[in-house]
Amino acid sequence: MSNCILSYPDRTLAATLSGGSWLTGDLSLQSLKDPDPKKVARSTNAQTGSTTITVDLGSAMDIRCIFLLNHNASINATVRIRAGVTSDFSVNLYDQTLSFYFTMYPQGGLPVGHPDYSTGGTMPTDLIADFPKQLIAVLTPNYSLQVRYLRFDISDTGNTDGYFQLGRCFIAPAWQPSRNLLYGVTFGFETTTTSTETRAGSEFFDIRAYRRVTQFTLSLNVAQGLAQVFEMQRRIGLHDELFFLRDPDEATMVGQLQSFLCYMRELSALEDPYADRSTVSYRLRERL
Numbered sequence: 001m002s003n004c005i006l007s008y009p010d011r012t013l014a015a016t017l018s019g020g021s022w023l024t025g026d027l028s029l030q031s032l033k034d035p036d037p038k039k040v041a042r043s044t045n046a047q048t049g050s051t052t053i054t055v056d057l058g059s060a061m062d063i064r065c066i067f068l069l070n071h072n073a074s075i076n077a078t079v080r081i082r083a084g085v086t087s088d089f090s091v092n093l094y095d096q097t098l099s100f101y102f103t104m105y106p107q108g109g110l111p112v113g114h115p116d117y118s119t120g121g122t123m124p125t126d127l128i129a130d131f132p133k134q135l136i137a138v139l140t141p142n143y144s145l146q147v148r149y150l151r152f153d154i155s156d157t158g159n160t161d162g163y164f165q166l167g168r169c170f171i172a173p174a175w176q177p178s179r180n181l182l183y184g185v186t187f188g189f190e191t192t193t194t195s196t197e198t199r200a201g202s203e204f205f206d207i208r209a210y211r212r213v214t215q216f217t218l219s220l221n222v223a224q225g226l227a228q229v230f231e232m233q234r235r236i237g238l239h240d241e242l243f244f245l246r247d248p249d250e251a252t253m254v255g256q257l258q259s260f261l262c263y264m265r266e267l268s269a270l271e272d273p274y275a276d277r278s279t280v281s282y283r284l285r286e287r288l
Contacts, residue, residue: 001180001247001249002176002180002247002248002249003176003177003178003179003180003181003248004176004177004180004181004216004244004245004246004247005064005065005138005174005175005176005243005244005245005248006174006175006176006177006232006242006243006244006245007064007065007067007170007172007173007174007175007242007243007244007245008172008173008232008235008236008240008241008242008243009172009235009240010035010168010170010171010172010241011057011061011063011171011172012032012033012055012168012169012170012171013033013035014033014057014058015033015055015056015057015058015171016055016056016058017029017030017032017033017053017054017055017056018053018054018056019052019053019054019151020043020049020050020051020052020053021043021044021045021049021050022041022042022043022044022050023041023042023043023044026039027040027041027042027165028041029041029053031167032053032166032167032168032169035168035241036167037069037070037167037168037261037287037288038070038167038288039167040070040165040166040167041165041166041167042163042164042165043163043164043165044163045162045163046156046157046158046159046161046162046163046164047157048153048154048155048157050164051153051154051155051156051164052151052152052153052154053151053152053154053166053169054087054149054150054151054152055149055150055151055152055169055171056087056148056149057147057148057149057150057171058148059148060085060146060147060148061146061147061148061173062144062145062146062173063083063139063144063145063147063171063172063173064138064139064140064143064144064145064172064173064174065136065137065138065139065170065171065172065173065174065243065245066081066136066137066139066150066169066170066171066172067134067135067136067137067168067170067172067243067261068100068134068135068137068152068166068168068169068170069133069134069166069167069168069169069170069261070133070134070166070167070168071100071133071135071164071165071166071167072133072159072161072163072164072165073100073101073133073135073154073156073159073164074128074156074158074159074160075101075122075123075125075128076099076156076158077099077100077101077154077155077156077158077159077164078097078098078099078100078154078155078156079097079098079100079135079152079153079154079155080095080096080097080098080151080152080153080155081094081095081096081097081098081137081150081151081152082094082095082150082151082153083095083139083145083147083149083150083151084147084148084149085146085147085148085149086149087149089149089151093145093146093147094139094140094145094147096137098135098137100135100156101122101123101128101253102122102123102251102252102253103119103120103121103122103251103252103253104116104120104121104122104123104124104127104252104253104254105120105121105252105253105254106120106252106254106255107119107120109252109254120252123253131253132212132257132260133167134256134259134260134261136245136256136259138174138245138248142176144173144174150171152169168261170243170261172243174245175228175232176248177218177220177224177228178220178221178224179218179219179220181216181217181218182216182217182218182219182279184216184217185214185215185216186214186215186216187212187213187214187246187258188212188213188214189210189211189212189213190210190211190213190285191208191209191210191211192208193205193206193207193208194206194208209288211285211286211288212257212258212260212262212285212286213265213283213284213285213286214244214246214258214282214283214284215281215282215283215284216281216282217279217280217281217282218279218280218282219277219278219279220277220278220279220280221276221277221278222272222276222277222278224278225270225278225280226270229270229278229280230270233264233267236264237264237267238263238264238265238266238267239263240263241261241262241263241287242261242262242264243259243260243261243262244259244260244262244284245259246258246259247259260284260286260287261286261287262284262285262286262287263284263285263287264282264283264284265283265284265285266283268280268281268282268283
């Protein structure tokens with residue numbers, strides 16, 4: 001298990017996007033530059049020549065994480081991600097092909113006797129529709145890359161929708177604290193769903209979306225607190241976003257539920273309980 005990652009800002013929002021064959025207007029490739037992940041870019045078809053994205057950051061910038069959010073990828077879809085300093089991608093600092101879906105549960109997470117007990121099983125097709133659509137890529141184990149150009153070659157020709165769509169292509173640097181979350185982390189869901197009861201006792205529900213929420217505390221040296229926490233609060237505030245990655249080593253779909261695009265719900269003050277140590281609490285709420 002690795003230390004958590006807090007990743008921001010999204011470099012894509014100010015980048016130049018090109019490549020592939022995408023619809024125009026509200027479904028164009030430029031939709032990826034809108035912070036609202038529900039505004040999607042949609043390809044004209046599902047052929048590999050149409051589902052490519054080239055990102056020009058304008059100059060070499062430090063990045064470490066990529067998150068592809070709110071996609072409609074089918075179960076066998078893959079994406080080749082390349083990152084480098086030349087527009088022809090002849091020399092790449094990162095070049096990997098990733099699956100959008102992988103092992104569902106940790107080994108041994110299913111009941112004894114289940115046919116997938118020893119492997120955890122793959123993503124069940126009946127869960128794809130409402131499972132959080134996010135592909136997480138941490139490019140390096142503990143440092144950032146200086147890159148200007150990125151290319152995404154998406155292979156999803158079997159998509160029954162007849163197209164590929166994507167809500168966010170979040171490309172960002174990352175801060176990974178030198179110590180992991182302190183014990184006492186909470187994680188769960190919240191919703192504003194309400195119910196109305198009739199005189200006869202029947203209940204009717206106004207069903208609203210579920211949001212993931214988490215709360216945790218970090219213990220830092222004073223320098224980290226001033227350089228990282230203060231700067232994060234100054235830049236993000238309560239209105240801007242970050243991506244919280246609970247465990248970069250997590251390799252199951254259900255485990256990655258604990259990682260999500262979010263807002264900070266409060267700007268907590270740094271506390272100094274010991275000499276040269278600071279603690280700070282985070283309360284994060286998923287952005288839908």
